Amino acid sequence: MAQRLSDDEVDSKLSGGWEREGDEIVRVYEFDSYLDGVEFATEVGEVAEEEFHHPEIIIRYEEVEVRLTSHEEGGITEKDLRLADLFDDEF
Numbered sequence: 001m002a003q004r005l006s007d008d009e010v011d012s013k014l015s016g017g018w019e020r021e022g023d024e025i026v027r028v029y030e031f032d033s034y035l036d037g038v039e040f041a042t043e044v045g046e047v048a049e050e051e052f053h054h055p056e057i058i059i060r061y062e063e064v065e066v067r068l069t070s071h072e073e074g075g076i077t078e079k080d081l082r083l084a085d086l087f088d089d090e091f
């Protein structure tokens with residue numbers, strides 16, 4: 001079971017573009033079109049399902065906001081950081 005990370009641990013390990021907001025990590029990805037964002041959100045969803053660790057995804061015009069936390073651990077774990085990197089690989 002992944003352990004909840006401290007705020008300092010998260011802040012030191014976060015990949016570029018990601019920020020910590022309380023018990024979540026968040027990144028806003030920007031796109032040239034709405035449908036490019038929709039396609040990316042689908043790819044994120046497929047990775048999440050493969051990893052069985054699911055983000056909150058908000059699709060807006062030309063941007064997609066992705067939020068991750070480990071609900072069971074009540075905060076941010078290595079699983080969230082790993083998924084963030086996997087999502088970045090789809091971008």
Ligand SMILES: C[C@H](O)[C@H](O)[C@H]1CNC2=NC(N)=NC(=O)C2=N1
Binds near residue numbers: 052054055068072
């Ligand atoms: C039972 C529990 O819902 C599952 O183990 C998974 C499903 N997807 C999940 N996704 C996220 N982000 N956090 C979880 O704790 C989580 N738990």
